[in-house]
């Protein structure tokens with residue numbers, strides 16, 4: 001929808017210079033035309049200061065309350081994205097987590113069957129329905145600004161399909177190997193957009209996100225899918241790992257509360273947290289639920305009886 005466009009003429013003056021700047025402001029748009037263009041050209045976009053410090057601190061406090069009050073004694077699932085460490089593929093706890101708040105351990109938190117650090121320093125991630133089951137995460141996930149961004153990036157009906165709280169723990173936080181989000185959450189045609197917020201300042205030492213600009217233009221290379229019954233579990237099609245060309249990858253050393261938006265086919269990753277500082281992040285993934293766009297039944301994430309909800313744009 002085209003909104004009203006106001007032209008503002010701003011006059012700056014100083015002892016040495018006089019400058020007129022014309023700004024075109026469309027008050028119905030959240031993104032500028034330059035930001036939309038950047039996203040389409042590069043496959044990602046960083047928006048600074050999307051959340052203030054109070055929101056960031058509230059979310060960290062909320063997740064710690066969840067972890068401290070959860071019964072973790074029966075949680076056995078370790079989450080790792082490296083090919084030889086993937087344990088999720090046949091793990092019922094993971095496969096049925098689409099509509100739940102579930103906990104996944106960091107691999108390096110364990111040695112000889114024993115947890116080496118306190119549980120809140122040992123969790124890799126919490127997934128995958130905080131956005132629908134916790135009021136604080138619901139409030140930030142269904143923020144109308146996100147609906148506006150989705151519309152401005154071309155989505156008709158923005159449905160949040162999953163959320164993750166990623167801990168990237170000090171010293172033991174594992175890498176997230178290069179991947180495309182459209183591998184794990186795909187629609188026909190592809191439509192997924194990732195929203196990722198750091199809750200601590202990110203550096204290369206604590207495992208900031210890396211993006212390969214323009215990589216989204218080559219499409220999604222691989223699918224992670226539920227096997228056809230009567231087989232169970234998950235598989236990659238094709239099974240062989242993709243050898244990614246990471247030439248030109250850029251570190252996104254974002255600050256807490258910034259927002260990173262990721263195209264479904266953008267190759268991105270993060271390295272281990274080798275620092276003594278945490279690097280928490282919250283992310284949601286949104287797909288287009290418009291007529292004619294299909295969310296296949298072999299996507300790993302299914303939540304029968306608990307429909308995905310739309311994030312509407314701000315008015």
Ligand SMILES: O=C(O)CCC(=O)C(=O)O
Nearest residue numbers: 166176181269270281283
């Ligand atoms: O938080 C990270 O380190 C990586 C997250 C990511 O790649 C994703 O959510 O797709």
